[in-house]
Amino acid sequence: MKMRWTWAGIALLIWMGVLPGAAGASSYELSATAKTSFAKMKAAADAPLAAKLGAQYDELGALQKQAEQWDAQIKALHDRNDAAAADVRKLxxxxxxxKIAKLDAQVKxxxxxxxxxxANYAALNDKISAVRPLKNKELNALxxxxxxxMKVSVQLARDEIRVKEAALKAAxxxxSAGAKKVRTALAETDPLKTRIQSEKSAASAAKKSFAAVWKxxxxxxxxxxxxxxxxxxATLLTLARQTNxxxxxxxxxxxxxxxTIAKSKSLLA
Incomplete structure (x- = not known):
């Protein structure tokens, strides 16, 4: 018998992951017989209860659509955040x-x-040490x-190098201080990520409970x-609302x- 799927039924099954071929497909699929039984049961119920059953089932489908919208929005924003955070770390x-490369080049x-x-100054001092035992006053004096x-020139050269090295060290x-400031600001996302994991766990727990109630x-x-x-x-609706x-x-x-990422990036300006 060919199954005829209502929008609400399809949405509900997608939410449960039970449509044929759906990821994580399981046995919680409304069969054609079950759908017929649901319609028969609703038709036999008194008007208020029949209306309630229809409204509940439709609302469950609407909540699924909302859940899918949340999933899409969360994924899009999460992906943007990952890319933005990577960009900040690169910067x-x-x-x-x-500036540092230029100063480093100047030092070198x-x-x-x-x-x-x-080298010449070191060689000259070595020569002075070598001839000292000869006690040649004129040569030693020269x-x-x-x-x-030469010592004056050497000292000036050393001073110049020291100044350039100090500038490089300061840069x-x-x-490093600027990077630490940005990384500290970026690290403020960590507790938020932990809270996201808690909400994911809550949604997962609700979905597991949904499976049992669905039976x-x-x-x-x-x-x-x-x-x-x-x-x-009613219980399924509560669980669906908890998930959403x-x-x-x-x-x-x-x-x-x-x-938070935007704030950390502004520190680079």
Whole structure:
């Protein structure tokens, strides 16, 4: 017998993941027989209860549609947040990178430029030490004069290198402090992520409970127990609302994460 699916029935089955071929498909599918039994049970019930059954079933489908919308919005926002956070981390790693690279190059260039001077000065001092035992006053005096004259240039060179190294060190310290400030701000998303996991757990728990109640609902339909079916639907609605409430909170937390990431990025300006 070919099944004819109502929108509410399809939405409900999608929510339960029980449509043929659906991810996580299980045995909680409304069969054609069960759908016929539900319609028969509703037709046999008094008008108020029949209307209630129809309204409950339709609301369950609407809540599923809302759940799907929440899922789509949460995923989109979560993906944007992940990309934005990655962008901030990338920018953090490049704080004052050009400035630091320039200063580092200046230090290296200065050291390279003065390398011959330092080498000659060291060689001259070695020569002074080598000839000292010879007790040649004139040679010692000449070498010491040369060393004294060169010492001024060496000291100036060392001072220049020291200044450049200090500038490089200061730039690195400033970049490190700036990076730490941004990372600290970005870390404020961690407790929000923990709360999201709690809401996911709440939604998962509600879905598991839904599975058990769904069986009770099916049993009531099979027995043509309209009151029992309505009671089960009432519980299913409560669980569906709990699920959507948890998803709404997840979305709200993702929004807070987005705000926190934007705040951390503003510190890079």
């Amino acid at each position: 953090v790693s490049r704080i004052d990178a050009d 260039q200065a050291k390279e430029r003065y390398k011959p001077l330092f 070498l010491k004069l040369q060393a004294s004259t 690195k310290a400033s970049a 009770t609902f099916n049993a009531a339909v099979k027995k043509q127990d309209a009151k029992g079916a309505s009671d089960s639907l 409430d948890a998803k709404a909170k997840q979305h709200g937390l993702e929004q807070k994460i987005a705000e």
